[in-house]
Amino acid sequence: MSAPKKSLEESTLERRVVFEGQFLKVRRDLAQMPDGTTATREFVQHPGAAAMVPIGTDERILVERQYRYSMGAIHVEIPAGKIDPGEASLQTARRELLEETGYEARQWAFLTRVHPAIGFSDEVMDLYLAKDLVLRERSMDLDEFLEIEWVTLGWMMDELRAGRLPDVKTQIAMHWLDRLYSGLWPWPAFDL
Amino acid sequence: MSAPKKSLEESTLERRVVFEGQFLKVRRDLAQMPDGTTATREFVQHPGAAAMVPIGTDERILVERQYRYSMGAIHVEIPAGKIDPGEASLQTARRELLEETGYEARQWAFLTRVHPAIGFSDEVMDLYLAKDLVLRERSMDLDEFLEIEWVTLGWMMDELRAGRLPDVKTQIAMHWLDRLYSGLWPWPAFDL
Numbered sequence: 553m554s555a556p557k558k559s560l561e562e563s564t565l566e567r568r569v570v571f572e573g574q575f576l577k578v579r580r581d582l583a584q585m586p587d588g589t590t591a592t593r594e595f596v597q598h599p600g601a602a603a604m605v606p607i608g609t610d611e612r613i614l615v616e617r618q619y620r621y622s623m624g625a626i627h628v629e630i631p632a633g634k635i636d637p638g639e640a641s642l643q644t645a646r647r648e649l650l651e652e653t654g655y656e657a658r659q660w661a662f663l664t665r666v667h668p669a670i671g672f673s674d675e676v677m678d679l680y681l682a683k684d685l686v687l688r689e690r691s692m693d694l695d696e697f698l699e700i701e702w703v704t705l706g707w708m709m710d711e712l713r714a715g716r717l718p719d720v721k722t723q724i725a726m727h728w729l730d731r732l733y734s735g736l737w738p739w740p741a742f743d744l
Numbered sequence: 745m746s747a748p749k750k751s752l753e754e755s756t757l758e759r760r761v762v763f764e765g766q767f768l769k770v771r772r773d774l775a776q777m778p779d780g781t782t783a784t785r786e787f788v789q790h791p792g793a794a795a796m797v798p799i800g801t802d803e804r805i806l807v808e809r810q811y812r813y814s815m816g817a818i819h820v821e822i823p824a825g826k827i828d829p830g831e832a833s834l835q836t837a838r839r840e841l842l843e844e845t846g847y848e849a850r851q852w853a854f855l856t857r858v859h860p861a862i863g864f865s866d867e868v869m870d871l872y873l874a875k876d877l878v879l880r881e882r883s884m885d886l887d888e889f890l891e892i893e894w895v896t897l898g899w900m901m902d903e904l905r906a907g908r909l910p911d912v913k914t915q916i917a918m919h920w921l922d923r924l925y926s927g928l929w930p931w932p933a934f935d936l
Contacts, residue, residue: 571763574786575786576788580766581813583813592766595813622785667812667815669867670815671824672788697778715856719858721912723916724919
């Protein structure tokens with residue numbers, strides 16, 4: 553593939569927060585287009601997030617069932633959460649794993665970074681693998697009602713193929729994990 | 745995996761649009777939790793979207809390079825767009841393919857449905873495969889500055905593994921396509 557043209561780039565002329573809710577913040581910037589004209593760029597300003605696949609004994613994976621209000625349905629997802637101020641994404645991953653499942657992991661590996669909503673948010677999400685798990689205690693956020701369960705990768709891939717894993721972070725993590733277990737890609741180092 | 749408990753479900757007590765920008769709409773509902781308490785649920789109300797993998801001769805894939813203002817970078821993505829009022833997602837996919845690349849596809853297959861931002865949006869995105877392509881004319885939206893290019897699936901998978909395909913719709917579509925070409929999963933019917 554040829555190198556991208558510099559002429560695709562846009563620059564910021566004005567930057568403004570136009571909405572700040574209890575949870576969401578919306579930016580509306582004025583941007584200069586490659587041809588010199590201007591355009592409005594509106595998007596959700598997001599602190600970033602981290603998600604992880606907790607891998608237990610017998611290669612089982614720890615997943616959550618959680619009601620997602622916006623979708624009006626219960627979804628199977630890997631544990632994840634938003635980055636708190638000052639946190640690195642690995643710290644977020646460690647904190648969320650403990651808060652949501654009660655487990656600590658003694659070995660971590662970085663998997664990949666994704667942009668879930670590239671069209672309307674600046675969210676960056678880091679995906680990790682976590683293994684060598686130790687059960688501590690579960691201390692959920694007040695707002696969170698979720699169930700955790702150990703499942704096999706095979707079950708997850710069947711669910712994915714059947715269209716029952718529409719959550720993108722979960723689907724992407726499973727695709728990666730399947731490529732690692734099948735030997736298509738080498739495992740990342742558990743050095744975190 | 746055991747059946748989910750009904751006790752995870754939340755119900756709507758109040759529904760309100762708290763922000764309506766030029767592009768984004770934010771809802772803030774009051775919801776009743778499984779234990780009877782109430783909580784605020786704030787999310788971007790999205791019209792839905794469609795994306796497709798245009799497959800050409802020699803199994804090449806048509807992708808776009810587009811500057812994403814929110815990320816401040818140029819990204820390689822499959823063509824996609826938001827659903828217009830009254831459109832079915834397949835119509836959106838046909839329209840966006842023509843508008844963004846100038847191609848029409850005579851054969852379509854449904855791939856899967858994903859939720860890109862399950863934590864803060866109700867967006868539903870349908871992914872399709874498109875083949876038997878015919879070049880019409882390119883009639884881009886005024887706001888869009890993008891380049892199109894034919895690439896191989898092998899190149900895309902290398903980019904993905906290297907962390908250079910962070911856009912979730914593109915990454916998920918490539919994972920599926922790779923499983924189809926490798927024979928791990930059967931091809932969906934091109935009957936649309």
